[in-house]
Amino acid sequence: MTEPQKKVIRLETLDPSFSEAVSKAGGEKINLCIQCGTCTASCPSGRRTAFRTRQLIRRAVLGLKESVLSDKDLWLCTTCYTCLERCPRGVDPTDVILAMRTMAVQSGHMLDRHKLVASLVMKSGHAVPIDDANRKTRTSLGLSELPPTTHTHGDALAEVQTVVKKTAFDKLVGYEWK
Amino acid sequence: MTKPYAFFLGCMIPNRYPGIELAMRNIAPTLDLELRDMEGASCCPAPGVFKSFDKSTWLALAARNLCIAESMGCDILTLCNGCYGTLKEANEILKTDSEQRDKVNTILSEVKKEYHGSIQVRHVAEMLYRDIGTDKLSNMIKKPLPLSVAVHYGCHLLRPTKYREIKSPERPRFLDEMVDALGAKSIPYRDKMLCCGAGGGVRTAALDVSLDMAREKLQNIKDASADLIVTPCGFCVFQLDRGQIEIKDKWGVFFNIPVLHYVQFLGLALGLPPEKLGVYNNAVPTDSIIKKI
Numbered sequence: 150m151t152e153p154q155k156k157v158i159r160l161e162t163l164d165p166s167f168s169e170a171v172s173k174a175g176g177e178k179i180n181l182c183i184q185c186g187t188c189t190a191s192c193p194s195g196r197r198t199a200f201r202t203r204q205l206i207r208r209a210v211l212g213l214k215e216s217v218l219s220d221k222d223l224w225l226c227t228t229c230y231t232c233l234e235r236c237p238r239g240v241d242p243t244d245v246i247l248a249m250r251t252m253a254v255q256s257g258h259m260l261d262r263h264k265l266v267a268s269l270v271m272k273s274g275h276a277v278p279i280d281d282a283n284r285k286t287r288t289s290l291g292l293s294e295l296p297p298t299t300h301t302h303g304d305a306l307a308e309v310q311t312v313v314k315k316t317a318f319d320k321l322v323g324y325e326w327k
Numbered sequence: 328m329t330k331p332y333a334f335f336l337g338c339m340i341p342n343r344y345p346g347i348e349l350a351m352r353n354i355a356p357t358l359d360l361e362l363r364d365m366e367g368a369s370c371c372p373a374p375g376v377f378k379s380f381d382k383s384t385w386l387a388l389a390a391r392n393l394c395i396a397e398s399m400g401c402d403i404l405t406l407c408n409g410c411y412g413t414l415k416e417a418n419e420i421l422k423t424d425s426e427q428r429d430k431v432n433t434i435l436s437e438v439k440k441e442y443h444g445s446i447q448v449r450h451v452a453e454m455l456y457r458d459i460g461t462d463k464l465s466n467m468i469k470k471p472l473p474l475s476v477a478v479h480y481g482c483h484l485l486r487p488t489k490y491r492e493i494k495s496p497e498r499p500r501f502l503d504e505m506v507d508a509l510g511a512k513s514i515p516y517r518d519k520m521l522c523c524g525a526g527g528g529v530r531t532a533a534l535d536v537s538l539d540m541a542r543e544k545l546q547n548i549k550d551a552s553a554d555l556i557v558t559p560c561g562f563c564v565f566q567l568d569r570g571q572i573e574i575k576d577k578w579g580v581f582f583n584i585p586v587l588h589y590v591q592f593l594g595l596a597l598g599l600p601p602e603k604l605g606v607y608n609n610a611v612p613t614d615s616i617i618k619k620i
Contacts, residue, residue, distance in 0.1 A: 175382060193522045194529065197539050225536060228375045228527035230486035231520075234496040243487070250379035259380070262531045266376055270388075274369035276376065277338035287345045290605055296341035296348070297364040305367025308438040312391060315434045318384040 163212035176245030188232035274299025346605020375527035389417035412483035469598030471510025
């Protein structure tokens with residue numbers, strides 16, 4: 150027989166100000182949660198993974214700050230917004246998750262693959278920039294080889310880069326300008 | 328002719344599925360629409376990733392795109408649910424929240440731009456349904472399409488409803504009606520509103536999880552014997568089309584279901600030749616449906 154698991158959460162390890170901080174970061178209604186689990190039951194990602202929206206919110210309300218912000222499951226939400234539409238308390242769980250993600254990024258928990266996507270926008274203005282194959286496809290379809298976006302307007306790309314410097318997004322992501 | 332639209336391309340459509348861009352440009356005259364290019368537009372930026380990283384950067388870059396359309400005096404038209412999500416939401420936030428607007432305008436003053444809140448953001452599916460309507464669409468068709476269609480709305484076309492025009496998050500019908508209006512049949516399939524799995528940065532960060540969601544969706548569509556999938560989102564097209572090859576490579580299952588964007592499907596019904604609609608550039612061949620029509 151397996152031993153019952155004992156999990157002890159010590160009061161002194163909790164950060165009671167955490168849910169307030171999540172609230173300020175955009176998850177305003179986190180404290181309305183009654184743990185009904187409609188979010189988890191609606192979640193297409195949770196169906197196939199250990200990602201549990203209800204549990205993340207519970208941990209956040211308890212004040213388990215570091216455990217929440219370092220949890221990679223935070224990044225399994227596809228932002229389908231099904232839970233947000235169904236939540237009977239109007240917690241807007243998707244907004245809570247997005248708020249906790251921005252806090253995670255601020256405390257240094259950003260996935261390398263996400264840093265890469267962010268740097269593509271700073272480099273080219275596009276999260277998905279053109280590649281050689283699609284230059285050819287565009288030409289063969291009779292479209293311009295490059296779209297009329299930042300790809301063909303250096304001044305526009307410079308604007309994008311000025312904006313991200315101004316918001317210090319480059320520093321947040323650790324992007325090195327070349 | 329109705330007033331011209333500022334045509335927002337985004338990333339996925341011009342840079343991975345340019346056939347969709349071509350289709351929109353080619354069906355526009357038939358629909359009496361004028362599209363004007365948004366010179367120097369950037370990524371919207373992607374809602375799932377950028378809003379997750381830093382909300383003020385997300386809002387400022389979106390506002391820069393909105394300013395381009397404002398200077399053209401045109402409402403934005405987009406063919407991608409992600410772009411719609413970002414631009415529509417950012418536009419609503421900036422129109423109603425003066426504090427955020429001031430902050431964004433301080434940033435934008437560095438690039439000599441100012442957000443005024445003078446335009447609307449439209450998604451092509453929502454615009455076609457509300458401004459043209461299914462009756463008019465069905466009167467315009469030259470070639471009815473005798474096909475069974477699995478309609479995939481894509482999450483960000485519908486939700487969150489607080490920032491959407493069509494308030495139907497659970498069982499919408501409008502896109503099914505728009506497919507039926509072309510002589511095709513939108514068929515029911517299990518768990519139809521399931522996400523494609525690509526959004527929220529999940530495709531980037533956890534490809535297996537993302538593709539597993541697509542696999543479930545594709546299996547349900549296969550079980551319903553659909554001839555093809557029709558969706559109004561560039562990113563969903565990418566996930567459901569290219570994803571089928573990735574799923575085959577990973578798990579050895581090949582669904583072989585063609586995927587078209589709604590504007591390409593509409594173009595076929597309007598009688599445009601398939602090569603003017605860029606339907607031959609997909610990862611999963613679309614020949615089977617072209618043969619049937």
